[in-house]
Amino acid sequence: MQRFHADDGTEIAYRVWERDAVRGEDSGRPLVLLHHGFIASGATNWEAPGIVAALVARGHRVATIDARGHGASGKPHDPARYGEARMARDVTALIDLLGESRVDLVGYSMGAIVALITATRDARVRRLVVGGVGCAVVERGGVDTRVIAPGALQHALRTDDPRSITDETAAAFRTFADSLGADRLALAAQASAAHGDPIPLHAITAETLVIAGRDDPFAARPQTLAAAVPRATLRLVAGDHLGALLDPGFTEELLRFLGRPSDAR
Numbered sequence: 001m002q003r004f005h006a007d008d009g010t011e012i013a014y015r016v017w018e019r020d021a022v023r024g025e026d027s028g029r030p031l032v033l034l035h036h037g038f039i040a041s042g043a044t045n046w047e048a049p050g051i052v053a054a055l056v057a058r059g060h061r062v063a064t065i066d067a068r069g070h071g072a073s074g075k076p077h078d079p080a081r082y083g084e085a086r087m088a089r090d091v092t093a094l095i096d097l098l099g100e101s102r103v104d105l106v107g108y109s110m111g112a113i114v115a116l117i118t119a120t121r122d123a124r125v126r127r128l129v130v131g132g133v134g135c136a137v138v139e140r141g142g143v144d145t146r147v148i149a150p151g152a153l154q155h156a157l158r159t160d161d162p163r164s165i166t167d168e169t170a171a172a173f174r175t176f177a178d179s180l181g182a183d184r185l186a187l188a189a190q191a192s193a194a195h196g197d198p199i200p201l202h203a204i205t206a207e208t209l210v211i212a213g214r215d216d217p218f219a220a221r222p223q224t225l226a227a228a229v230p231r232a233t234l235r236l237v238a239g240d241h242l243g244a245l246l247d248p249g250f251t252e253e254l255l256r257f258l259g260r261p262s263d264a265r
Helices: 042-047 051-057 084-098 110-121 135-140 150-158 168-180 184-193 222-228 248-258
Strands: 002-005 011-017 031-034 062-065 103-108 125-131 207-213 232-237
Touching: 002 084, 011 051, 011 084, 031 042, 031 051, 031 084, 031 110, 042 051, 042 062, 051 062, 051 248, 062 084, 084 103, 084 110, 103 110, 110 125, 110 135, 125 248, 135 222, 150 168, 150 184, 168 184, 207 222, 207 248, 222 232, 232 248
Parallel strands: 031 062, 031 103, 103 125, 125 207, 207 232
Antiparallel strands: 002 011, 011 062
16 A cells, blocks of 8 residues: 555555556556445455456556545544545545546545545546435435434444444444444544535536446435536446445446547547
8 A cells, every 4th residue: 555645644545556567558547446435445345346456457557545534544533634525635636646637537425426526626537437326416415314314323433332323224334344443433523524515516527427226225316416417427237335336237337438548538
């Protein structure tokens, strides 16, 4: 893992996979992958399912970043140091480090919100893929809090008494966090700062792909999101919120949209 310090001093971990120089392919613009929230990391979200390997095999230069509070990145407990808008600034800092004038951005769930915010601010984003989100981005400015209430999730992550958790979805997050030894207070800080302001989706100039699992409650009515982004198309794959990312169809749609690095798009 490589690391840099964000402008507030938080250490951000990332990893880069270079193209296979032996094959002599033009790597084109780098591809940055943003993982989903609450316990995930670049390794669990993108490496473990084989998505990084598939992209590198195609010749892409790939970078993953661990969002603050997740993976190998710093884990402050102050909510003021969280939120997807704050994370988008970390992504911009990584793009600066990569030293490229163009970049493709892929985000899932929380990472999709970060990617969308980044694309509204940074003209270097040329192609954009967002998965695991739907109409809530348009209607609520972020992940769908109707599926799991922020208060219930924060309680589940902060409480010393797991028996006090009455929300089943929140309880599942708590169990998963404990099983991985995650910093629950850092995750609770992000839960309390989750983005809920309107995102100027009309300002996105990047060619965009929206991918959603057919049974994903967090990606309800994804066509609403696709219609709100000027150059977006929608593809559906099998699975729920976690299952869609693991479905082979997700990787197939991703590869089809991105093409080869040397493709002129």
